[in-house]
Amino acid sequence: MLKVIAITNPKGGVGKTTTAINLAASLAIAEKQVLVIDLDPADAVAQGLGIRPADLDFGAFEILSGSANLMEAARPSSIARLDVIPARVGDSEREVRFNEVAKNRVRLSRQIDVLRSTNRLPYDYILIDTPPSLNDLTFNALLAADSVLVPLQAGQYAFNAVRRLMQMLVRLRKSANPGLDVEGVVLNFYEKGTRVSDRALFQARKVFRSYLFDTVIPKNTAIGYAAFEAKPVAMMDIKSSGAQAYLALAEEIITRNEKH
Amino acid sequence: MLKVIAITNPKGGVGKTTTAINLAASLAIAEKQVLVIDLDPADAVAQGLGIRPADLDFGAFEILSGSANLMEAARPSSIARLDVIPARVGDSEREVRFNEVAKNRVRLSRQIDVLRSTNRLPYDYILIDTPPSLNDLTFNALLAADSVLVPLQAGQYAFNAVRRLMQMLVRLRKSANPGLDVEGVVLNFYEKGTRVSDRALFQARKVFRSYLFDTVIPKNTAIGYAAFEAKPVAMMDIKSSGAQAYLALAEEIITRNEKH
Numbered sequence: 001m002l003k004v005i006a007i008t009n010p011k012g013g014v015g016k017t018t019t020a021i022n023l024a025a026s027l028a029i030a031e032k033q034v035l036v037i038d039l040d041p042a043d044a045v046a047q048g049l050g051i052r053p054a055d056l057d058f059g060a061f062e063i064l065s066g067s068a069n070l071m072e073a074a075r076p077s078s079i080a081r082l083d084v085i086p087a088r089v090g091d092s093e094r095e096v097r098f099n100e101v102a103k104n105r106v107r108l109s110r111q112i113d114v115l116r117s118t119n120r121l122p123y124d125y126i127l128i129d130t131p132p133s134l135n136d137l138t139f140n141a142l143l144a145a146d147s148v149l150v151p152l153q154a155g156q157y158a159f160n161a162v163r164r165l166m167q168m169l170v171r172l173r174k175s176a177n178p179g180l181d182v183e184g185v186v187l188n189f190y191e192k193g194t195r196v197s198d199r200a201l202f203q204a205r206k207v208f209r210s211y212l213f214d215t216v217i218p219k220n221t222a223i224g225y226a227a228f229e230a231k232p233v234a235m236m237d238i239k240s241s242g243a244q245a246y247l248a249l250a251e252e253i254i255t256r257n258e259k260h
Numbered sequence: 261m262l263k264v265i266a267i268t269n270p271k272g273g274v275g276k277t278t279t280a281i282n283l284a285a286s287l288a289i290a291e292k293q294v295l296v297i298d299l300d301p302a303d304a305v306a307q308g309l310g311i312r313p314a315d316l317d318f319g320a321f322e323i324l325s326g327s328a329n330l331m332e333a334a335r336p337s338s339i340a341r342l343d344v345i346p347a348r349v350g351d352s353e354r355e356v357r358f359n360e361v362a363k364n365r366v367r368l369s370r371q372i373d374v375l376r377s378t379n380r381l382p383y384d385y386i387l388i389d390t391p392p393s394l395n396d397l398t399f400n401a402l403l404a405a406d407s408v409l410v411p412l413q414a415g416q417y418a419f420n421a422v423r424r425l426m427q428m429l430v431r432l433r434k435s436a437n438p439g440l441d442v443e444g445v446v447l448n449f450y451e452k453g454t455r456v457s458d459r460a461l462f463q464a465r466k467v468f469r470s471y472l473f474d475t476v477i478p479k480n481t482a483i484g485y486a487a488f489e490a491k492p493v494a495m496m497d498i499k500s501s502g503a504q505a506y507l508a509l510a511e512e513i514i515t516r517n518e519k520h
């Protein structure tokens with residue numbers, strides 16, 4: 001079974017990259033074969049996993065421009081069962097080009113279809129990190145994905161952005177990817193007992209109902225610090241509240257997807 | 261004297277909108293005439309100032325599509341001397357259209373040139389909020405601006421994004437806006453005494469030198485809470501550390517710009 005999940009929210013700084021890295025590592029710890037693809041020119045997935053994109057031959061840039069396929073570009077990380085494809089954008093010249101080749105919004109989904117058609121599927125989960133924007137790069141991810149996972153930050157501007165995303169998903173389902181599901185919404189930066197967080201959790205339960213994951217990701221300095229150490233938080237401090245939350249999120253996703 | 265400042269950083273969630281709203285309010289408190297224009301389809305500036313874009317006739321959408329000019333679209337806010345032009349995007353249909361009309365990257369700068377040519381300038385400062393992306397909407401702001409103000413979040417992925425932005429600015433200066441200056445970089449979410457913040461301040465001073473504002477914006481729950489109350493933090497609690505920081509930032513900008 002191959003499940004492709006796009007990690008998306010047009011609101012910036014909600015924890016898309018942090019979730020991509022830490023959920024991928026947690027799924028790998030739970031014995032799943034995992035690939036993380038970075039479609040954000042910021043190339044933060046590589047940074048958070050201690051990988052220098054310039055050292056590699058290929059990245060998402062080459063995949064979208066058609067000069068490499070997924071298996072040629074996938075590289076092992078320092079974590080067992082976790083492969084990575086960084087954006088590998090580099091400079092502003094290539095960033096402009098990356099946005100141009102992404103105008104063909106089915107490039108990534110074509111590559112994933114090839115992967116699905118092989119006999120032995122190399123991965124159980126593919127996670128795709130996206131930029132904070134509803135642009136052609138994010139559309140490439142949404143057309144390639146089976147479902148969307150939406151990190152939600154406790155904060156005032158957060159809910160409108162998710163509404164914008166959900167409206168866009170309705171358009172996409174009608175036009176290009178009828179099977180696109182919502183994997184779920186996960187509340188991040190939760191600070192127990194603060195007004196902003198308690199209000200956000202209450203509102204999120206009301207608005208997203210069963211789409212809201214039971215797991216809530218706490219605001220946890222270990223998560224921010226692990227990014228400096230260029231490793232997933234579970235590899236830095238498995239007992240931290242952040243690491244435990246992402247392991248729980250991985251379990252929740254595995255249970256939802258594999259019980260059928 | 262009219263000074264146009266674009267508030268930009270391709271990294272998401274660093275406090276662009278928060279800075280646009282609170283700096284604008286602080287400049288107005290310091291007796292300046294101020295206009296805030298929102299080029300982010302998230303329309304968070306309107307939300308943070310308690311304005312419903314749907315109640316207005318025009319927004320940045322109409323300005324970029326050529327059906328209204330700046331003075332027709334500008335509306336007073338509840339704060340004296342502070343006018344607002346929301347993005348006024350509404351739904352995903354208009355969001356797609358907004359990105360299309362923005363392909364003409366000089367639309368906004370043309371409108372601002374018209375404003376500059378009038379005898380009595382209505383504003384001392386125009387602040388432009390931008391989406392977390394180096395896209396055509398952000399380029400409209402960068403081509404219309406005299407300078408760029410960059411909020412910087414203390415965090416691992418923050419510095420690379422500013423490097424990407426600075427590289428893009430070099431290209432822009434050569435191609436389209438030779439006079440584009442850097443107004444400064446302001447450190448946000450500063451938590452005194454934490455490793456992540458102390459490291460960020462040290463690094464920011466080393467990397468940005470005199471571009472780094474002396475004023476540092478603290479992480480302050482009043483700032484997040486004021487957004488829920490749909491007002492600038494100075495209007496909710498002028499003694500809060502957040503309000504005091506934005507007043508100091510306004511003073512610093514006024515001193516830098518008006519001493520010549």
Ligand SMILES: Nc1ncnc2c1ncn2[C@@H]1O[C@H](COP(=O)(O)OP(=O)(O)OP(=O)(O)O)[C@@H](O)[C@H]1O
Pocket residue numbers: 011012013014015016017018019040044130131132188189190217218219220221223224225227242270271272273392414415416417
């Ligand atoms: N639960 C958490 N606790 C503490 N810090 C966190 C948490 N989640 C994310 N962070 C930190 O917050 C910052 C923003 O997170 P991140 O960069 O993952 O968001 P993003 O949605 O990918 O941003 P962008 O929109 O720019 O792509 C990072 O510095 C990250 O280390």
Ligand SMILES: Nc1ncnc2c1ncn2[C@@H]1O[C@H](COP(=O)(O)OP(=O)(O)OP(=O)(O)O)[C@@H](O)[C@H]1O
Pocket residue numbers: 010011012013132154155156157271272273274275276277278279300304390391392448449450477478479480481483484485487502
């Ligand atoms: N100094 C601060 N202290 C506490 N909360 C803050 C501070 N600055 C910003 N915030 C909160 O952090 C969140 C992100 O800020 P904001 O939305 O202004 O960033 P942004 O850069 O405009 O995001 P985007 O990239 O999505 O446009 C908001 O919920 C805001 O209220």
Ligand SMILES: [Mg+2]
Pocket residue numbers: 016017018040042044130131
């Ligand atoms: Mg990210």
Ligand SMILES: [Mg+2]
Pocket residue numbers: 276277278300304389390391
């Ligand atoms: Mg914003």
